[in-house]
Amino acid sequence: MSLDRIFNIAGSALNAQTTRMNTTASNLANAGTVSGNEGEAFRAKRAMFKTILEQQQKPHEQGYAGGVRIEKLTDDPAPIRKMSDPGNPMADKDGYVYLANVNEMTEMVEMMAAARSYQNNIEVVNTTRQMLMRTIDIIKT
DSSP: OOHHHHHHHHHHHHHHHHHHHHHHHHHHHTTTOEESSGGGSOOOEEEEEEEEEEEOOOTTOOSEEEEEEEEEEEEOOSOOEEEEOTTSTTOOTTSEEEEOOOOHHHHHHHHHHHHHHHHHHHHHHHHHHHHHHHHHHHHHO
16 A cells, blocks of 8 residues: 555545534534424534545555545434423423433544544644655665
């Protein structure tokens, strides 16, 4: 596998983890929102990843080139909670407001996992760059 493919694979992972982090930030920003009916309540979003895996077509090269991409953003299937708050102007005729289905603890775990994965891919890029620089130094001498 050539070094430029490593940069492409790590770059695709960095983009995917950035989207994951942005989605988590959006979920946390909407955690405290309420709505007057269940259909309009905010639903947490989840980034669904898809593997990019292409077998090399050249017979002299063994291995795979790949990466990851965002397949789609889906709504979290967790149920919407309702709370009695008759004084709230958003309350329905029965005095209920509907809360976002965002779990702050889950979002914090998502954020930490995305950050860790992002850091790991930065390390891949840095290590590959160091290998490339060492190779250039060897060729110069």
